[in-house]
Structures are given as structure tokens and as C-alpha cells.
Amino acid sequence: xxxxxxxxxxxxxxxxxxxxxxxxxxxxxxxxxxxxxxxxxxxxxxxxxxxxxxxxxxxxxxxxxxxxxxxxxxxxxxxxxxxxxxxxxxxxxxxxxxxxxxxxxxxxxxxxxxxxxxxxxxxxxxxxxxx
Amino acid sequence: xxxxxxxxxxxxxxxxxxxxxxxxxxxxxxxxxxxxxxxxxxxxxxxxxxxxxxxxxxxxxxxxxxxxxxxxxxxxxxxxxxxxxxxxxxxxxxxxxxxxxxxxxxxxxxxxxxxxxxxxxxxxxxxxxxxxxxxxxxxxxxxxxxxxxxxxxxxxxxxxxxxxxxxxxxxxxxxxxxxxxxxxxxxxxxxxxxxxxxxxxxxxxxxxxxxxxxxxxxxxxxxxxxxxxxxxxxxxxxxxxxxxxxxxxxxxxxxxxxxxxxxxxxxxxxxxxxxxxxxxxxxxxxxxxxxxxxxxxxxxxxxxxxxxxxxxxxxxxxxxxxxxxxxxxxxxxxxxxxxxxxxxxxxxxxxxxxxxxxxxxxxxxxxxxxxxxxxxxxxxxxxxxxxxxxxxxxxxxxxxxxxxxxxxxxxxxxxxxxxxxxxxxxxxxxxxxxxxxxxxxxxxxxxxxxxxxxxxxxxxxxxxxxxxxxxxxxxxxxxxxxxxxxxxxxxxxxxxxxx
Ligand SMILES: Cc1ncc(COP(=O)(O)O)c(C=O)c1O
Numbered sequence: 001x002x003x004x005x006x007x008x009x010x011x012x013x014x015x016x017x018x019x020x021x022x023x024x025x026x027x028x029x030x031x032x033x034x035x036x037x038x039x040x041x042x043x044x045x046x047x048x049x050x051x052x053x054x055x056x057x058x059x060x061x062x063x064x065x066x067x068x069x070x071x072x073x074x075x076x077x078x079x080x081x082x083x084x085x086x087x088x089x090x091x092x093x094x095x096x097x098x099x100x101x102x103x104x105x106x107x108x109x110x111x112x113x114x115x116x117x118x119x120x121x122x123x124x125x126x127x128x129x130x131x
Numbered sequence: 132x133x134x135x136x137x138x139x140x141x142x143x144x145x146x147x148x149x150x151x152x153x154x155x156x157x158x159x160x161x162x163x164x165x166x167x168x169x170x171x172x173x174x175x176x177x178x179x180x181x182x183x184x185x186x187x188x189x190x191x192x193x194x195x196x197x198x199x200x201x202x203x204x205x206x207x208x209x210x211x212x213x214x215x216x217x218x219x220x221x222x223x224x225x226x227x228x229x230x231x232x233x234x235x236x237x238x239x240x241x242x243x244x245x246x247x248x249x250x251x252x253x254x255x256x257x258x259x260x261x262x263x264x265x266x267x268x269x270x271x272x273x274x275x276x277x278x279x280x281x282x283x284x285x286x287x288x289x290x291x292x293x294x295x296x297x298x299x300x301x302x303x304x305x306x307x308x309x310x311x312x313x314x315x316x317x318x319x320x321x322x323x324x325x326x327x328x329x330x331x332x333x334x335x336x337x338x339x340x341x342x343x344x345x346x347x348x349x350x351x352x353x354x355x356x357x358x359x360x361x362x363x364x365x366x367x368x369x370x371x372x373x374x375x376x377x378x379x380x381x382x383x384x385x386x387x388x389x390x391x392x393x394x395x396x397x398x399x400x401x402x403x404x405x406x407x408x409x410x411x412x413x414x415x416x417x418x419x420x421x422x423x424x425x426x427x428x429x430x431x432x433x434x435x436x437x438x439x440x441x442x443x444x445x446x447x448x449x450x451x452x453x454x455x456x457x458x459x460x461x462x463x464x465x466x467x468x469x470x471x472x473x474x475x476x477x478x479x480x481x482x483x484x485x486x487x488x489x490x491x492x493x494x495x496x497x498x499x500x501x502x503x504x505x506x507x508x509x510x511x512x513x514x515x516x517x518x519x520x521x522x523x524x525x526x527x528x529x530x531x532x533x534x535x536x537x538x539x540x541x542x543x544x545x546x547x548x549x550x551x552x553x554x555x556x557x558x559x560x561x562x563x564x565x566x567x568x569x570x571x572x573x574x575x576x577x578x579x580x581x582x583x584x585x586x587x588x589x590x591x592x593x594x595x596x597x598x599x600x601x602x603x604x605x606x607x608x609x610x611x612x613x614x615x616x617x618x619x620x621x622x623x624x625x626x627x628x629x630x
Contacts (some may be wrong), residue, residue: 043617
């Protein structure tokens with residue numbers, strides 16, 4: 001079995017965020033690989049709901065006992081919700097990065113950007129390569 | 132109360148807990164022999180001062196016991212990467228305490244402090260000589276402040292030329308974290324450059340990023356991977372050709388003294404960490420000293436005041452007169468008065484003590500020690516950039532056949548063997564990084580004991596992983612719950628009576 005989960009219904013960035021379409025909205029979080037590399041997450045900076053950002057732009061920062069990491073938008077669009085449960089329990093990102101640990105919901109402005117992201121297979125390979 | 136707090140309290144109570152109400156000594160004040168003036172107005176008087184009521188002996192014992200719980204370079208090997216925890220020769224303490232230095236007031240007339248100014252002037256000259264630069268300011272109080280000074284000078288240089296398109300600073304991903312932080316603080320956009328497989332700057336990425344909007348590049352030499360970039364001259368050329376300036380983070384000069392002069396390589400500005408390279412004590416994180424040196428281009432912008440000869444000696448016997456001057460287009464002051472003067476005295480002493488040949492030998496031995504550790508650890512640990520390193524070496528603190536063990540567990544276990552752990556999880560671009568900087572101070576015997584401990588820990592990781600996971604076992608306080616500490620911040624200082 002692979003070391004890190006990479007659900008097939010998500011698309012992935014090189015900077016280890018995932019995006020999953022739910023209707024017209026995209027749910028976004030960080031991957032299993034990312035949470036494993038960071039180890040225990042102790043803080044997440046609440047992003048600005050309503051902000052319109054371009055793909056690749058920073059929307060938040062997470063801090064673990066090891067490091068702080070910027071989170072970048074996988075897709076351009078407007079942030080319409082933040083998973084505020086994370087403010088009190090950032091450990092949900094470690095426990096369930098693709099489920100309860102989701103970070104933001106976005107209204108994407110250009111769905112073709114999804115095509116530029118890695119699919120699960122390519123991302124799993126990308127994780128293995130980095131070890 | 133966590134177990135750790137309970138342990139700490141059992142080892143040594145807070146000084147307030149040693150307090151006994153009403154304890155006081157006979158006053159040694161002489162009898163009042165002048166007319167008593169009106170007492171202070173009532174609203175300025177307090178009934179109680181919230182100070183611990185303890186005897187002199189209580190105070191001495193309390194702090195001596197606390198200091199004995201501490202780890203220090205004077206107690207043992209301290210291979211904390213990126214911090215250059217070398218031995219601080221005690222002669223530096225003697226010179227810094229000479230009354231002529233220790234009792235100076237920073238506001239007294241320079242005419243009455245010529246010795247101190249002569250020392251500062253000479254230190255400026257020496258740092259210029261060591262770095263191959265033309266001018267120096269001793270103002271910055273730490274490395275990071277030296278960086279800020281450097282980037283503000285670069286900004287002033289471009290602005291003076293009306294060159295306002297330059298909004299970016301290039302920073303390799305192997306740079307010290309203060310480099311991108313400095314660039315952002317000075318108002319620039321940080322462009323991160325990836326490293327190549329050998330740990331150097333990816334030249335193609337650099338060529339693609341270096342355009343007319345780049346104000347300059349900040350590069351740590353040797354990098355936080357401990358390696359010297361063989362393409363450094365090419366890197367400098369690429370940035371200069373596009374009109375950008377080159378900043379060298381020289382905090383790692385312990386690898387380069389007398390071997391490489393950054394000014395001759397083409398750097399425009401750099402900083403030193405005197406508290407690292409020139410061995411002024413910084414075990415508690417300071418006090419720091421981060422002088423900057425510059426080439427001709429940036430001379431007018433140096434932060435001030437700097438020390439200059441304001442009147443040449445009249446005859447061969449006489450001394451020149453020194454004074455403080457503000458460079459023509461200075462970026463201004465960085466702190467009150469004149470840097471951390473006590474650190475300047477210690478660094479001056481250290482340089483004078485060693486001389487040019489001695490400084491070169493320091494770097495040779497620092498590099499030799501790091502490479503000895505690298506080669507001898509390579510059969511037990513993965514060394515991701517396993518080539519000739521500078522003053523420090525980075526290894527991975529993980530094993531494919533002991534998946535539960537992380538770098539942190541190895542570090543904690545090292546404490547049981549009596550060593551200070553290396554730097555953990557830095558640089559960020561190495562998995563489970565352990566950054567080891569032995570410095571030139573250590574003997575082969577000490578290095579061998581450390582290496583043997585590291586090998587023993589690698590065996591334990593497979594045979595008795597729990598020993599690592601629950602370490603340390605022999606220190607005054609056992610494993611601290613870092614996650615709990617980071618999630619449950621207590622950011623107030625509560626005095627006993629407020630409880
Ligand atoms: C490479 C490097 N650059 C910059 C700094 C920052 O220096 P300071 O901590 O004095 O601000 C350090 C600190 O150790 C360093 O190692």
C-alpha cells in the first residue's frame with residue numbers, strides 16, 4: 001500500500017494542496033503527504049472569506065511544531081467559506097486531511113485550470129519521488 | 132499541571148515560592164543627616180512591591196541551581212547547526228570588563244573615549260579586510276538587522292538612480308529564513324529559487340527569474356545545506372548583468388575566513404555574525420552583533436554613525452583623532468548609540484588573538500571537523516548532499532526500516548548521551564533534517580564520542596525504538612509536549628498576589 005493517501009476524486013498541486021469539485025464549488029485542503037511532512041499542525045491562519053485570488057497565490061499559512069508553510073490556491077476564484085472548526089482543532093488536518101480537515105471552499109473562476117493540476121496517479125508518483 | 136511543570140517545580144521552585152513574608156535584613160543605610168523632604172504624593176506610593184522576600188543567599192543559590200540545570204558550551208559539545216556554538220575564550224570576558232570599556236557612557240564626548248573609538252575603527256578595517264570590502268558599519272545589533280540594513284542600502288541605491296521598477300529580491304530555497312523575511316520586511320516581493328541536485332542554485336531558474344524588476348539577490352554562503360555553491364561567480368554575473376545587486380549572508384563565515392573574500396567574488400554587501408564567527412557568547416540567543424560591509428557602490432548609504440579618523444596624527448608618534456560620522460546618504464540609524472559595544476570588544480580581542488593565519492586555520496579546522504563527521508556518519512544516516520561540505524553538514528534523521536522514528540527522537544536521545552542536539556527540521560528542504568555544526572573548537576576525541584553516540588542511536592532505532600520515542604531519560608526535565616505547548620499558549624505574566 002502506498003504510504004500516503006491520494007483520493008482519485010481530487011486534483012493536486014506541486015505545492016501539495018488538493019482541490020475537489022462539489023457541484024460548482026471547489027473544496028480545498030492540504031494533502032496527506034503535506035500533513036505527514038509537517039507533522040503536528042498547531043495553528044492555521046484564517047483566510048479572508050470573500051477574497052478573490054489567482055491560482056498559485058497564498059491564501060493562508062499553517063504552522064506545525066516543525067515549520068510554517070504557505071498554502072497556495074490550486075485554482076483562481078473567490079473564497080466563499082473557511083472551515084472554522086480548524087481554528088480550535090487544527091489537528092483535524094493531520095487526522096483527516098481530505099475530509100474533516102478541509103480548509104476552504106472556493107467559487108472557481110476558470111474551470112479549465114483544473115486540467116493543469118496533477119491527477120491522483122501523477123501526484124502519488126510525485127510524492128514517491130520526493131520520498 | 133503537566134508532568135513537566137511538576138518536574139520543573141520539584142527541581143527548583145520559582146523565586147516567589149521561596150519568599151517568606153516579612154523577611155528582611157538590617158538596613159545598611161547610614162542615618163539620615165539632611166532635612167527630610169516632603170514625602171511623595173500618596174497616589175505615587177504603593178503598599179506592596181510584589182518582590183520576593185528572600186535573603187542574598189537564597190538569591191545566589193536559586194540562580195546557581197538554575198544555571199546548573201542549563202546546558203552550555205562550557206559544559207559540553209553543542210553541535211547546533213547554523214549557530215556556530217564555538218568556545219568563547221575567557222580572555223574576551225577580561226577585555227570587555229576592562230574599566231576603560233565597561234564604564235563608558237555612550238553619551239560621553241568622543242574626545243574622552245578615544246580608545247573605544249580606536250577599537251571600533253580598527254574592527255571596521257579588519258572586517259573590510261576579511262570580506263574584501265570598502266566600508267563597514269558596526270551598528271546592526273544582530274545578523275537579521277544587518278540583513279535589513281543591506282537590503283535598505285540596495286533599495287536606496289536603486290531609488291537614487293530613479294530605478295523604481297525593481298520590486299523583487301531573489302532568494303534560493305537553501306537560504307536562511309531571515310533572508311526572505313528581511314526582503315519582505317523591506318517591502319520587496321520574494322522570488323524563491325529552487326536548488327539543483329547538488330544543493331546549488333538552479334541556474335536555469337535563476338536566468339528565468341533575473342529580469343529588470345529584480346533589485347538584488349540574497350544568498351547564504353555556504354548555504355544552509357552547508358555547501359559552497361561552485362557557480363557563485365556565474366550567479367553574481369547573471370544578477371549584475373540585469374542591474375541587480377548581490378547580498379551575501381555572511382553569518383556562515385566560519386567556513387571562509389582567510390579563504391574566500393566575498394568582495395573579490397563580486398558581492399556588493401554582506402553581514403557578519405560576530406556572535407557566531409568571532410565567538411562572542413550567544414547561548415541565550417544574544418546579545419548579537421551583525422556588522423555590514425559594502426563595496427564602493429554602497430559606501431554612501433551605510434547605516435551610521437560609523438567611526439572615522441577626523442584628524443590625522445600630527446607626527447609619527449601621535450595618535451589620530453577619531454570621531455563619529457554619518458555617511459553622506461546614510462539609510463540612518465538602526466539602534467540607539469553604537470551597536471552592542473561589549474560584543475565588539477570581544478570580537479576585536481578574538482581577531483587580535485588569532486591574527487590572519489590563525490583565522491584561516493579556524494576555518495580550515497571547522498571545515499575539516501564537519502567533513503570528518505559527515506564521512507563517519509554516512510554509513511548510518513542518509514547524507515542528502517554527500518559531498519565536500521563547509522562548516523556544517525545536514526543529514527536525514529529517519530530510517531526506512533524504523534518508520535516510527537523521526538529526527539526529533541534522535542535529538543532527544545542524544546541528550547541522554549550528554550550532547551546538545553543538532554538543529555532540527557532546518558533547512559526545510561531536507562526531510563527530517565538534522566544540521567550538525569561541530570566548529571573548530573572540538574577535539575577528535577569529542578567528535579568520536581559524538582559519532583559513536585549517533586551510531587548507537589541508529590542501532591537503538593531498530594532494536595529498541597521506544598528508548599528514542601520516550602527520550603530523554605537522564606535530563607532534569609523529560610520529553611516536553613511540544614504540541615500541547617504550541618496549542619495552549621499562556622501569554623501572561625502573573626504575579627503571585629494576582630492569583
Ligand atoms: C545563516 C544565517 N543567517 C542569518 C542569521 C540571523 O542572525 P541573527 O540570529 O543574529 O539575527 C543566522 C542566525 O544564526 C544564520 O545562521
